[in-house]
Amino acid sequence: MTGGTVLQTDALSIGYRRARRGDVVIARDLDFSLRAGELVCLLGPNGAGKSTLMRTLARLQPSLSGQIWLDDRPLDDLRPGQLARRLSIVLTERVDVGAMSGYGLVGLGRHPYTGWTGTLNEQDERIVQWALQAVRAQDLADRLIVEMSDGERQKVFIARALAQQPRVMLLDEPTAFLDLPRRVEVMDLLRRLANENRQAILLSTHDLDLALRNADRLWLLSAEGELFDGAPEDLILNGAFERVFSAEGVTFDREHGSFHTRQETCGRLLLHGDGVAAFWARRALERIGYAVEKEVEIEGPAGQDSVLGAISVHMQDGGPVYSLDIAGRMDSFATLDALTTFLRQGGAGGETDAKVD
Amino acid sequence: MAPGLLLAGLALVALAVFLLSLAVGSVRIPIDEIVAVLLGGDASKPAWATIVLKFRLPKALTAMLAGAALSVSGLQMQTLFRNPLAGPFVLGISSGASLGVALTVLLAGVAVGLGGSTTLLAGISLAGDTSLALSAIIGSGLVLLLVMTVARKVQSGMTLLILGLMFGYTTSALVSVLIYFSVVERIQAYISWTFGSFGGVTWRQLQVMAPAILLGLAGGHLLMKPLNALLLGETYALSLGLNVRRVRLGIIGSSAVLAGVVTAFCGPIGFLGIAVPHLCRSLLHTSDHRLLLPAVSFMGATLALGADIVAGLPGSQLTLPLNAVTALLGAPVVIWVILRQRNLREAFAG
Numbered sequence: 001m002t003g004g005t006v007l008q009t010d011a012l013s014i015g016y017r018r019a020r021r022g023d024v025v026i027a028r029d030l031d032f033s034l035r036a037g038e039l040v041c042l043l044g045p046n047g048a049g050k051s052t053l054m055r056t057l058a059r060l061q062p063s064l065s066g067q068i069w070l071d072d073r074p075l076d077d078l079r080p081g082q083l084a085r086r087l088s089i090v091l092t093e094r095v096d097v098g099a100m101s102g103y104g105l106v107g108l109g110r111h112p113y114t115g116w117t118g119t120l121n122e123q124d125e126r127i128v129q130w131a132l133q134a135v136r137a138q139d140l141a142d143r144l145i146v147e148m149s150d151g152e153r154q155k156v157f158i159a160r161a162l163a164q165q166p167r168v169m170l171l172d173e174p175t176a177f178l179d180l181p182r183r184v185e186v187m188d189l190l191r192r193l194a195n196e197n198r199q200a201i202l203l204s205t206h207d208l209d210l211a212l213r214n215a216d217r218l219w220l221l222s223a224e225g226e227l228f229d230g231a232p233e234d235l236i237l238n239g240a241f242e243r244v245f246s247a248e249g250v251t252f253d254r255e256h257g258s259f260h261t262r263q264e265t266c267g268r269l270l271l272h273g274d275g276v277a278a279f280w281a282r283r284a285l286e287r288i289g290y291a292v293e294k295e296v297e298i299e300g301p302a303g304q305d306s307v308l309g310a311i312s313v314h315m316q317d318g319g320p321v322y323s324l325d326i327a328g329r330m331d332s333f334a335t336l337d338a339l340t341t342f343l344r345q346g347g348a349g350g351e352t353d354a355k356v357d
Numbered sequence: 358m359a360p361g362l363l364l365a366g367l368a369l370v371a372l373a374v375f376l377l378s379l380a381v382g383s384v385r386i387p388i389d390e391i392v393a394v395l396l397g398g399d400a401s402k403p404a405w406a407t408i409v410l411k412f413r414l415p416k417a418l419t420a421m422l423a424g425a426a427l428s429v430s431g432l433q434m435q436t437l438f439r440n441p442l443a444g445p446f447v448l449g450i451s452s453g454a455s456l457g458v459a460l461t462v463l464l465a466g467v468a469v470g471l472g473g474s475t476t477l478l479a480g481i482s483l484a485g486d487t488s489l490a491l492s493a494i495i496g497s498g499l500v501l502l503l504v505m506t507v508a509r510k511v512q513s514g515m516t517l518l519i520l521g522l523m524f525g526y527t528t529s530a531l532v533s534v535l536i537y538f539s540v541v542e543r544i545q546a547y548i549s550w551t552f553g554s555f556g557g558v559t560w561r562q563l564q565v566m567a568p569a570i571l572l573g574l575a576g577g578h579l580l581m582k583p584l585n586a587l588l589l590g591e592t593y594a595l596s597l598g599l600n601v602r603r604v605r606l607g608i609i610g611s612s613a614v615l616a617g618v619v620t621a622f623c624g625p626i627g628f629l630g631i632a633v634p635h636l637c638r639s640l641l642h643t644s645d646h647r648l649l650l651p652a653v654s655f656m657g658a659t660l661a662l663g664a665d666i667v668a669g670l671p672g673s674q675l676t677l678p679l680n681a682v683t684a685l686l687g688a689p690v691v692i693w694v695i696l697r698q699r700n701l702r703e704a705f706a707g
Contacts, residue, residue, distance in 0.1 A: 058596060060592060060595060060596070079598075080595075080598040080599065080600055081598040082598075083598065084596060084597050084598030085598075087596075088596060089592075089593070089596045091592060091593065095589055095590045095593065096439070097588050097589060097644065098588055098638070098644030099638055099642050099643050099644045100588065100643070100644050100645070104643075104644075104645065105589075108585060108586060108588075108589060108597065109597075111582070111585075111586055111597040111598065111599070112597060112598045114582070116579070116582055117581060117582060117647060118581065118582035118585055118586075118647065119647070164597070
């Protein structure tokens with residue numbers, strides 16, 4: 001294994017064993033590795049086998065063939081306690097734990113280290129405190145889990161996994177039930193934890209945008225069982241996203257790193273102006289079906305011909321004003337709502353009906 | 358209040374009720390006399406010493422052991438199955454014992470009912486008889502073996518729970534068939550066994566019952582750490598390094614011994630095993646088994662003694678069925694506790 005590699009697979013096949021009808025193979029011959037200090041996001045369409053892969057890596061279900069190495073030792077050779085000191089998990093589903101405080105829950109993370117009564121010694125207590133601090137949840141120590149919001153629960157469950165002091169943390173859709181600010185917070189937290197503690201963190205998610213912005217590497221698992229491993233940007237450039245997520249009516253926009261439903265454009269518009277207002281004006285126009293291009297991107301008379309009109313964004317009295325110029329007619333709008341409503345209703349006398357094929 | 362203090366308080370209350378139970382009954386005996394007798398001295402009336410040592414003491418000890426055993430067993434089942442409705446008998450332990458007793462008592466009755474000889478059966482005396490205890494032990498022991506065998510095979514706790522339930526239905530169906538064909542006196546004898554009683558246990562029987570229950574209680578307390586891990590569910594427990602299958606067998610084993618032994622000697626005593634864990638959780642506000650296990654032991658012992666005192670209707674010659682008393686007194690308390698905390702969140706039910 002190369003330096004820093006914590007977990008490595010060798011021709012790993014995952015799936016389910018069935019007694020008489022033969023095995024269900026979800027993915028075969030997977031070779032990949034996790035390095036210390038990196039955050040890896042596992043993405044893939046529903047049913048591709050993300051959970052199966054996570055469960056197999058956590059030894060919650062057996063692999064069909066191949067080998068998983070954890071810390072240079074075969075996963076299957078580790079005793080349960082040894083595994084628990086090297087690998088911890090955070091599950092998607094909400095677990096009802098009864099009357100337990102945040103501190104009590106994180107304390108259970110010390111289970112692999114404590115004696116037969118499970119009582120925490122001084123060092124355990126220090127580590128529990130440290131774990132709570134690391135997820136910035138010191139204030140949740142005395143609160144009951146049942147009284148916490150979903151975001152707070154997720155934080156203490158991550159702290160619990162941290163308290164196991166693992167080399168690898170596996171999280172199955174840790175952002176699934178959180179609102180957007182909490183998702184950003186949790187993802188940011190995990191990246192920080194990976195980098196600061198030199199742990200390897202693997203999480204599965206459907207949050208493409210957050211994964212692209214935070215992950216050191218992505219694993220894309222396709223429905224056919226192929227795994228694409230690389231930096232997010234590389235996977236965008238080399239077309240792995242299209243391969244994995246190709247579906248009827250959906251395209252991957254390499255420029256923005258997001259998926260769009262395929263639709264006919266209503267026409268091309270030129271955009272004049274810079275800054276935040278211009279950025280969001282572009283998004284608004286794209287949303288209602290226009291192809292928007294910056295002025296400079298169009299060159300030559302041929303390009304100009306197919307253009308429907310132009311939008312210019314400038315600031316006036318401290319707010320943006322959007323001026324629309326179609327076939328010589330000028331209209332100004334104070335909000336993007338007014339602008340998009342105007343365009344959707346046919347704009348300046350039906351020109352927008354003329355679709356550009 | 359500090360948990361340690363609460364535990365000490367629960368232990369003191371148990372001791373006080375223990376002394377009280379020796380004092381009250383058809384005859385009232387002063388506490389200082391009881392203490393004197395217990396310490397090996399003489400009572401001012403010789404009859405008192407006999408009453409205390411021969412009748413009340415074994416009964417009180419039986420009640421304490423049974424109450425603690427059923428409560429620990431109930432707590433274990435509630436945690437293992439993550440179900441607030443679980444109790445010591447969910448796996449069919451009492452059904453097995455009931456079937457054993459029904460076979461002994463009623464089959465004899467069936468023979469009589471079908472015109473057999475009654476003289477052969479006259480030798481079987483009933484309530485508290487060793488033959489009843491024996492048939493109950495065989496019945497619950499067979500169920501225990503069955504459950505352990507199944508538990509070794511099946512993956513999910515829910516499957517076990519349903520199997521236990523189905524087994525309960527099957528045995529009670531068999532018992533009804535036996536009742537249907539039996540004679541009135543035998544049916545009455547069987548039914549009075551189902552009422553439950555701490556009074557039938559002799560010193561001789563206590564020599565078997567007490568070590569078995571103390572062993573079961575010790576085993577239950579040894580499992581406090583795995584039980585705490587199981588609060589997170591089986592997947593997390595596995596990821597914490599717990600050998601879930603082995604721990605499950607251990608929990609089921611100790612729980613079944615506790616419930617089985619109590620049922621064998623005292624009859625199927627309901628309610629305590631389900632109620633006491635709930636009362637302790639809401640008193641201590643914790644799911645931590647390091648506290649809950651000793652707490653339910655003390656509280657179970659106390660409540661069993663209390664129920665026995667009430668069932669004895671102090672000052673009268675009458676007694677009430679023990680099972681009726683535990684439920685009549687206990688149900689309102691549990692309802693009050695549960696309504697007060699508005700929901701069962703402290704006991705897994707979302």
